[in-house]
Amino acid sequence: MIATLNRLTDHVEDHLADDLDIAGFARGHGTTEYHLRRMFSALAGMPLSEYVRRRRMTVAAADVLGDDELLGIAVRHGYGSTEAFARAFRAVHGAGPGDVRRDGGSLRTQPKLRFRLTVEGSTPMDTRITDRPAFRLIGHAARVPLIHEGVNPHIQAHIASLPVEEHSRLKELSATEPAGLLQVSADVDPDYLEGTPLTYLHGVAVSEGSPAPEGLDVIDVAAGQWAVFRAVGDYPAVLQETWAATAADWFPSNPWRLRPGPSIVAVLDRSPDFSTATCELWLPVERTSPGAAPRRGADAGL
Structure with missing residues (x-):
């Protein structure tokens, strides 16, 4: 995967002015666009789309400081108008191309990324692979923004809005793995961009086709394999660290x-104030083809 990400940054450099076919690139390298975008975002700390925009505007800045017409520069860098180019330029550099050409100013540079593996004595991850038939997730759903670190106040508010007795009722409905009350994130942006909306469901898992009691939302989950990561420690920090470690x-x-599908957190045990917890992070996965197996010794991390 690390070698593929480095080939991807090379591909971006070769096609900065083109419409990038990320799906085609992924297929040609034995993976999927969904997985490629999620791994890039997790390791680079920014979505692939944002990295491409920053690289384009880094290269474009040199042209803006020259004498060429701004429309010609915009077209050269893949924009159909000076207005669209100016918006992208301002978002990266904090000033429009006309202002920079006239007044100068500091320009922000996005270096080309290279992914490297740092081999250290890390703690082994407690992981298992399980093959699950199709099942349903039932509970109370809400649209909330994605937040990478710390407690998500929108999720907190959603859970706090539920009557106390509703948590017990939901737990009694749990009928299959993942067991117990679940924290479900679905419809997540493939680039994992902070602030983008996702569907959060506070609920439980039941067998495929089980009727949902009135008033509960439903997410149907296809059959497939899951990687289950056990996390123990300060909550929610240990859970967020575990999610980051899956990518790194x-x-x-x-x-x-x-593979596409919801990510699920099962809280197995917790302290009374929920400051510490034992959790399982369930991620939908599929086996890569033999020819796309990761290369030992390639670099991972930035």
Whole structure:
């Protein structure tokens, strides 16, 4: 996977002015666009689309400081109008191309990314692979923004709005793995861009086709394999660290990739104030083809 990400940054450099066919690139390298975008975002700390825009505007800045017409520069860098180019330029550099040409000013540079593996004595990840038939997730759903670190106040508010007795009622409805009350994130942006909306469901898992009691939302989950990561420690920090480690350590070292589907957190145990917890993070996965197995010794991390 790390070698593929480095080939991707080379591909971006070669096609900065083109419409990038990320799906085609992914197929040609034995993976999927969904997995590629999720791994890039997790390791680079920014979505692939944002990295492409920053690289384009880094290269474009040199042209803006020259004498060419701004429309010609915009077209050269893949924009159909000076207005669209100016919006992208301002978003990266904090000033429009006309202002920079007239007044000068500091320009922000996005270096080309290279992904490298730092081998250290890291703690082994407690992981299992399980093959699950189709099932349903039932509970109370809400649209909330994605937040990478710390407690998500929108999710907190959603859960707090539920009557106390509703948590017990939901737990009694749990009928299959993942067991117990679940925290479900679905319809997540493939680039994992902070602030983008996702569907959060507070609920439980039941067998495929089980009727949902009135007033509960339903997410149907297809049959497939899941990687289950056990996390123990300060909550929610340990859960967020585990999710980051799946991208930095586990996926580059194992012949599995993410497939579309919800991510699920099962809270197995918790302190009374929920400051610490034992959790399981369930991620939908599929085995990579033999020819696309990760290369041992390639670089992982930035």
